[in-house]
Amino acid sequence: MSEVVRLYRFKGLLSSRAAISADELMTALEISRATLKRDIAKLRDQLHVPIVYNRELGGYQLERDQTASELPGLWFSQEEILSLVTIQHLLEQLEPGLLGAKLQPLQKRLAQLMDKHGLASQDVAKRIRIVHAGKRQVVAKSFELVAAATMAGKRLNIWHFNRQNGITTEREVSPQRLVHYRDNWYLDAWCHLRDDVRNFSIDAITQLEVLETKAKEVSTKAIDQALGNSYGIFNGAAQAWAKLKFTPERARWVAGETWHPMQETAFDADGSYVLSFPYADDRELIGDIMRYGADVQVLSPATLRSKVQKCFLEAAAKYV
Structure with a gap:
């Protein structure tokens, strides 16, 4: 396993036990005694994890009241850094400007990591190109509110424009999941007006508000039965x-x-x-x-x- 995975697992083992012996750590992590000592030194000195040895219990533990401490993270290999930067750039090209402000802190940290590993010359923007076809513009604020309500399990009150009949309808929905399909964003939700699962194009939501009411939870199986068996983005059982x-x-x-x-x-x-x-x-x-x-x-x-x-x-x- 990679060092980052091993150190997180090391921290997890310490958090889950009152004390754990060196032999148990070496067996669980599949490492030598020399690697064990290096890992403990790195966790203590570089990552400031409060590891102590308890002679009475005969093992290592975290200092009392420190079991909830988190690793500062973001130490990766060159390949892992390039993968992260690539994913970030893909997201940026997928929906330009949508999450730009939110991703700036991450971009800055990734740039620092690239400099540290001698990757500053790697211009990811020149290596990746996404071609959009039939992409409709989504209002950033609308997307953020829909995403926030979906993740927080809150209902939405939306005004949705139906392109088929040209009518805008106000309705209350319980968001279930976001769908990116053919370059556009959709929301799978329980529609309280129709009392059924429905799919809404986010760019067609002309107005919305997040409600404090808890969203109705619908099982993934039920959503797939309603939407997954049809063709394309349209809902309904196969006919x-x-x-x-x-x-x-x-x-x-x-x-x-x-x-x-x-x-x-x-x-x-x-x-x-x-x-x-x-x-x-x-x-x-x-x-x-x-x-x-x-x-x-x-x-x-x-x-x-x-x-x-x-x-x-x-x-x-x-x-x-």
Whole structure:
């Protein structure tokens, strides 16, 4: 195990026992006596963990009233530092400006660590590029309030704009989890107006307030049953199975994609790729099918096949 993991485990062992012998520590941590002495010295001298040896109990312990002390942390290897910086930069590119102010202290600390390990020349910004497609702007304050309520288990009163019918509805919801899907943020929540699980696009929340009322807790299983079996972001129990057939040329790409967790796949003799999966709402599905133009054919159900055909014919008519 890495040193940082071992030292945290060392601290945990000391906190969990009245006293623990050197032999027990070496066995639990799988280290030599020499490493044990170095670890104790580092914990005491560099990290200021109050370790003492109790002769009566025959083992090491933390000084009384110091069992709740925390390690100051953030001592990592070069690889771990670069990984942290990379993750931080990915978050920054994922949602520019959304958490910038909140991450500044972390950025400063990571920069200091990079300098210490001779990594100052590593310009992460030049090594990572995220391309956004169809990304909608989220108001930073709205995202922060939604995230805070979700983590704190508090209800929200929201005004949500329904793009399908153009109507804004006020409703009270119990946030369950945040979802980042296709470059946009959504909230899975229990809707007290509809008395059911619903999914809300955070950028479509025009106004909101965090309530002091405790949120209704919904099990992950129940949320997945309501939202996880449908296709894409739309909720609802699966109503039908879509069966699509892709050309051999397009199969080279689609065969490596996951369209649905429950999908079933097969190759025909000519190399065509057949993909089947359940869906509840066909709006997003039709758009995805049409992206492939002549490289895809809807085999079933007939209703979906008819809708896709109608969409293609209407699109073609605009170019006559």
